[in-house]
Amino acid sequence: xxxIKRLFISVVVLSxxxxxxxxxxxxxxxxxxxxxxxxxxxxxxxxxxxxxxEKIEQxxxxxxxxxxxxxxxxxxxxxxxxxxxxxxxAKLEEVYQHQNPNRxxxxxxxxxxxxDTSLIDLEIDYQALEEKLMEQGLDNSDxxxxxxxxxxxxEAEGYHVVQEQQGTQIDNEALKDGIMSQIQSGKSAVEIxxxxxxxxxxxxxxxxxxxxxxxxxxxxxxxxxxxxGNEEVIPAKEIxxxxxxxxxxxVVFDENMIMEFLKGYNDKYSxxxxxxxxxxxxxxxxxxxxxxxxxxxxxxxxxxxxxxxLKKGEDVKRDPAIAGTGYGSEGNDIGSTYVExxxxxxxxxxxxxxxxxxxxxxxxxxxxxxxxxxxxxIWGKERDRYLTxxxxxxxxxxxxxxxxxxxxxxxxxxxxxxxxxxAYGGNxxxxxxxxxxxxxxxxxxxxxxxxxxxxxxxxxF
Numbered sequence: 001x002x003x004i005k006r007l008f009i010s011v012v013v014l015s016x017x018x019x020x021x022x023x024x025x026x027x028x029x030x031x032x033x034x035x036x037x038x039x040x041x042x043x044x045x046x047x048x049x050x051x052x053x054e055k056i057e058q059x060x061x062x063x064x065x066x067x068x069x070x071x072x073x074x075x076x077x078x079x080x081x082x083x084x085x086x087x088x089x090a091k092l093e094e095v096y097q098h099q100n101p102n103r104x105x106x107x108x109x110x111x112x113x114x115x116d117t118s119l120i121d122l123e124i125d126y127q128a129l130e131e132k133l134m135e136q137g138l139d140n141s142d143x144x145x146x147x148x149x150x151x152x153x154x155e156a157e158g159y160h161v162v163q164e165q166q167g168t169q170i171d172n173e174a175l176k177d178g179i180m181s182q183i184q185s186g187k188s189a190v191e192i193x194x195x196x197x198x199x200x201x202x203x204x205x206x207x208x209x210x211x212x213x214x215x216x217x218x219x220x221x222x223x224x225x226x227x228x229g230n231e232e233v234i235p236a237k238e239i240x241x242x243x244x245x246x247x248x249x250x251v252v253f254d255e256n257m258i259m260e261f262l263k264g265y266n267d268k269y270s271x272x273x274x275x276x277x278x279x280x281x282x283x284x285x286x287x288x289x290x291x292x293x294x295x296x297x298x299x300x301x302x303x304x305x306x307x308x309x310l311k312k313g314e315d316v317k318r319d320p321a322i323a324g325t326g327y328g329s330e331g332n333d334i335g336s337t338y339v340e341x342x343x344x345x346x347x348x349x350x351x352x353x354x355x356x357x358x359x360x361x362x363x364x365x366x367x368x369x370x371x372x373x374x375x376x377x378i379w380g381k382e383r384d385r386y387l388t389x390x391x392x393x394x395x396x397x398x399x400x401x402x403x404x405x406x407x408x409x410x411x412x413x414x415x416x417x418x419x420x421x422x423a424y425g426g427n428x429x430x431x432x433x434x435x436x437x438x439x440x441x442x443x444x445x446x447x448x449x450x451x452x453x454x455x456x457x458x459x460x461f
Contacts, residue, residue: 258307348360
């Protein structure tokens with residue numbers, strides 16, 4: 001019986017002691033964080049709210065950010081140098097209020113860990129960060145920029161996509177945000193490589209794909225020019241050379257290159273630019289140099305039309321834009337009505353619809369002022385005209401009256417009468433010739449003037 005009584009007394013005493021200890025713990029932790037309480041890596045056990053706040057701030061200020069590049073240490077910056085601003089009081093109080101003093105004993109043995117709210121609610125001085133980065137040499141002065149993907153051209157590959165290149169210049173804004181993110185996640189190391197400025201355009205960018213698609217559509221456009229009965233397909237390789245991009249990345253065409261390309265067609269087919277064979281009255285077949293007669297591709301107009309065709313992107317077959325006369329005449333743009341001037345024989349023939357209308361001796365340009373051979377056409381008709389100019393042989397001005405004037409080239413050559421001349425033909429032209437014009441007897445000149453129309457070919461050889 002005594003044993004039971006002693007046991008009962010012991011239990012009561014122990015219970016009282018435990019109760020007193022427990023009650024004391026409740027009182028002790030009524031204004032403190034409970035035992036084994038950690039916020040992140042910081043132990044705030046048994047600290048009041050202000051004490052915990054002070055400890056967290058001191059901990060953060062003692063930390064440093066390590067910067068790595070290619071896994072190699074570059075530099076470090078102390079958090080205290082970044083003028084951090086702490087906004088953790090409200091959340092710390094929330095954690096504090098979450099703890100129940102009545103359960104202090106449970107925390108004593110088990111403990112509680114909370115996220116590092118001090119870091120989450122931390123603000124740093126970005127200007128101070130930028131200055132520190134500059135002091136440590138983390139600027140872009142000696143770093144290579146990233147290069148966007150772009151479309152390039154060379155004759156071997158044509159137009160093709162050149163891959164983007166990652167540079168080493170730092171995206172400062174991304175780095176600032178990244179540093180804050182690393183700090184908030186509790187990491188002290190920042191890998192600079194993760195914050196290189198990225199290329200704006202990659203090879204997979206829709207804009208690049210659209211450019212290439214647009215180029216392919218242009219290059220694959222088939223333009224067939226029917227040039228005086230001859231078909232010429234503009235090669236895709238030539239079209240590629242004409243394509244460029246302006247400052248807004250819009251396709252433009254090199255007009256000068258197109259015009260130069262069309263010059264090749266003119267050299268091959270044009271009657272205006274090429275010598276021609278002519279069946280003369282006295283000499284048979286002769287070669288006549290180009291003059292003002294004939295046709296050629298109007299390169300400026302045709303260039304504009306080619307660009308329009310390429311922009312439309314549809315295959316086309318057509319005649320080119322033509323300047324001049326005689327296009328489509330199957331090589332006979334002289335026709336059956338023309339004026340023939342045989343300089344060697346000093347004779348002029350006038351044919352109308354294949355019939356000889358007139359044959360007359362003439363006087364052409366004198367030595368030093370020879371008549372320029374070529375295939376021309378009458379481009380004007382005037383009566384009672386004064387011809388004025390400078391005689392570079394005699395080195396004197398001249399003024400000559402004519403009754404009939406029919407110019408046929410662009411340098412002042414024409415057919416006209418000569419009132420003061422009584423003889424024509426032979427070798428008179430050598431010493432007493434004109435400055436290039438075809439001097440013609442008055443009677444014949446009147447007949448020619450009344451018969452020949454503007455546009456009539458004049459063949460001089």
